[in-house]
Amino acid sequence: xxxxxxxxxxxxxxxxxxxxxxxxxxxxxxxxxxxxxxxxxxxxxxxxxxxxxxxxxxxxxxxxxxxxxxxxxxxxxxxxxxxxxxxxxxxxxxxxxxxxxxxxxxxxxxxxxxxxxxxxxxxxxxxxxxxxxxxxxxxxxxxxxxxxxxxxxxxxxxxxxxxxxxxxxxxxxxxxxxxxxxxxxxxxxxxxxxxxxxxxxxxxxxxxxxxxxxxxxxxxxxxxxxxxxxxxxxxxxxxxxxxxxxxxxxxxxxxxxxxxxxxxxxxxxxxxxxxxxxxxxxxxxxxxxxxxxxxx
Amino acid sequence: xxxxxxxxxxxxxxxxxxxxxxxxxxxxxxxxxxxxxxxxxxxxxxxxxxxxxxxxxxxxxxxxxxxxxxxxxxxxxxxxxxxxxxxxxxxxxxxxxxxxxxxxxxxxxxxxxxxxxxxxxxxxxxxxxxxxxxxxxxxxxxxxxxxxxxxxxxxxxxxxxxxxxxxxxxxxxxxxxxxxxxxxxxxxxxxxxxxxxxxxxxxxxxxxxxxxxxxxxxxxxxxxxxxxxxxxxxxxxxxxxxxxxxxxxxxxxxxxxxxxxxxxxxxxxxxxxxxxxxxxxxxxxxxxxxxxxxxx
Numbered sequence: 001x002x003x004x005x006x007x008x009x010x011x012x013x014x015x016x017x018x019x020x021x022x023x024x025x026x027x028x029x030x031x032x033x034x035x036x037x038x039x040x041x042x043x044x045x046x047x048x049x050x051x052x053x054x055x056x057x058x059x060x061x062x063x064x065x066x067x068x069x070x071x072x073x074x075x076x077x078x079x080x081x082x083x084x085x086x087x088x089x090x091x092x093x094x095x096x097x098x099x100x101x102x103x104x105x106x107x108x109x110x111x112x113x114x115x116x117x118x119x120x121x122x123x124x125x126x127x128x129x130x131x132x133x134x135x136x137x138x139x140x141x142x143x144x145x146x147x148x149x150x151x152x153x154x155x156x157x158x159x160x161x162x163x164x165x166x167x168x169x170x171x172x173x174x175x176x177x178x179x180x181x182x183x184x185x186x187x188x189x190x191x192x193x194x195x196x197x198x199x200x201x202x203x204x205x206x207x208x209x210x211x212x213x214x215x216x217x218x219x220x221x222x223x224x225x226x227x228x229x230x231x232x233x234x235x236x237x238x239x240x241x242x243x244x245x246x247x248x249x250x251x252x253x254x255x256x257x258x259x260x261x262x263x264x265x266x267x268x269x270x271x272x273x274x275x276x277x278x279x280x281x282x283x284x285x286x287x288x289x290x291x292x293x294x295x296x
Numbered sequence: 297x298x299x300x301x302x303x304x305x306x307x308x309x310x311x312x313x314x315x316x317x318x319x320x321x322x323x324x325x326x327x328x329x330x331x332x333x334x335x336x337x338x339x340x341x342x343x344x345x346x347x348x349x350x351x352x353x354x355x356x357x358x359x360x361x362x363x364x365x366x367x368x369x370x371x372x373x374x375x376x377x378x379x380x381x382x383x384x385x386x387x388x389x390x391x392x393x394x395x396x397x398x399x400x401x402x403x404x405x406x407x408x409x410x411x412x413x414x415x416x417x418x419x420x421x422x423x424x425x426x427x428x429x430x431x432x433x434x435x436x437x438x439x440x441x442x443x444x445x446x447x448x449x450x451x452x453x454x455x456x457x458x459x460x461x462x463x464x465x466x467x468x469x470x471x472x473x474x475x476x477x478x479x480x481x482x483x484x485x486x487x488x489x490x491x492x493x494x495x496x497x498x499x500x501x502x503x504x505x506x507x508x509x510x511x512x513x514x515x516x517x518x519x520x521x522x523x524x525x526x527x528x529x530x531x532x533x534x535x536x537x538x539x540x541x542x543x544x545x546x547x548x549x550x551x552x553x554x555x556x557x558x559x560x561x562x563x564x565x566x567x568x569x570x571x572x573x574x575x576x577x578x579x580x581x582x583x584x585x586x587x588x589x590x591x592x
Binding site for chain 1: 408533
């Protein structure tokens with residue numbers, strides 16, 4: 001089968017063997033907003049052109065491709081949600097019949113104060129990660145532009161919250177007075193840790209980020225260390241503001257995942273790190289398996 | 297005399313009578329970064345061209361004009377600092393002799409956790425505001441791109457912290473996924489208050505701002521109310537994270553100052569509102585008076 005994580009900015013395609021292992025993978029900056037005329041079928045053909053055989057008739061997708069602006073809108077499923085709920089809500093995309101394209105729904109939740117939250121794509125990664133991990137009750141963190149923290153009990157996602165950590169980091173680095181002081185990042189885990197500590201001090205996030213500027217002006221930090229210091233402040237605030245119940249699982253790219261694991265370790269929480277690609281493909285493979293079992 | 301607040305983006309000039317009252321005022325988007333070749337004398341001549349008489353020989357300035365990139369660098373004065381400390385540290389700018397140009401220093405402080413903080417221009421406004429207010433012990437808030445909270449005891453600034461509230465609001469409105477959803481602001485104080493309340497909930501700022509998106513997607517807020525809701529969240533976090541000891545004085549433009557006063561009132565702190573122009577000119581006039589008294 002072919003598994004695809006199709007987001008706003010990127011398309012990630014994986015060819016899987018019958019056991020769900022990755023045989024081949026491709027990534028292109030062809031998010032749903034970049035597909036001219038919304039011709040998703042043509043974009044799919046192009047990225048999978050030379051992956052032709054009978055088994056590849058089956059394509060299962062997750063991510064923003066199921067959004068209103070995607071191929072076909074797949075309504076959000078409410079939490080608590082188990083893998084079975086996800087599989088039941090999958091919808092077929094209109095195709096010319098050469099392939100069966102199934103698109104997974106996203107999830108909607110309300111936080112403890114009643115404010116809604118949404119995800120599309122991460123829910124599949126969460127179920128994939130749970131199938132890899134030895135635990136079925138955990139807090140799953142998915143760092144990124146919009147970082148997600150999901151509470152999972154007995155394999156069911158009971159709720160989640162989003163933190164705009166990655167987007168705020170990019171905004172401050174690219175467009176703010178802080179970014180103008182920064183040199184290209186030189187990995188400096190000491191400054192990252194200093195940022196984590198800073199996040200636990202008084203006066204809040206909006207004050208702490210100004211310290212990136214003043215500590216540089218006072219020669220306490222150098223320009224190439226500012227990105228890691230800022231990263232530590234933001235990730236530190238994300239972690240400190242969340243009530244994370246161990247065990248924790250971090251699903252992400254190796255570099256960013258390692259930073260999150262370090263941030264959790266900093267407050268005494270050990271975390272298992274699972275790569276995004278593995279989580280995505282195991283999750284989409286599990287959805288396909290469940291669909292097959294229920295096929296008449 | 298002529299009083300000038302010369303910042304990074306704007307130049308604000310005021311002609312004052314002997315008592316310090318504003319006779320005339322001008323503002324131009326000619327911050328220190330916009331002065332070609334650093335010819336500050338020519339820029340000063342241009343904005344004050346038709347203000348010619350003997351009394352106008354005396355020009356007193358505050359703001360980034362005293363920074364390393366300004367006309368002459370005036371080193372920061374350390375807190376605690378009284379008006380007298382500010383006046384003692386003033387430096388003369390090099391001129392052709394037709395005028396006496398004095399530039400005020402900025403202040404440097406360390407927050408409770410030892411991280412440095414700086415201001416240039418706000419310290420003059422604080423002393424100006426104190427000369428207008430009936431109190432000499434207060435928390436003075438100066439909202440803006442970089443919002444300042446200063447602790448003042450018996451007329452002396454004992455310390456201060458900066459919050460990047462205005463800059464983060466602009467970044468999120470202009471460059472983020474939230475901004476793309478926003479319609480032009482329609483004043484909606486109910487949404488502003490909802491943002492203030494949201495800031496007191498769990499999960500932190502990086503989560504709360506994502507709610508601007510999800511509450512719009514779920515039709516709980518409309519596009520024109522999003523700016524006030526976001527503003528409430530950010531100002532609410534700024535206020536909630538600071539330990540504000542009453543009485544409070546807000547020094548700012550009328551619209552933004554009124555929002556801050558509303559935010560303080562929301563947590564039971566009454567605040568006096570003093571306009572920026574009045575605070576700047578009263579402060580610069582007081583510096584000039586002190587300088588005159590100590591002249592041989």
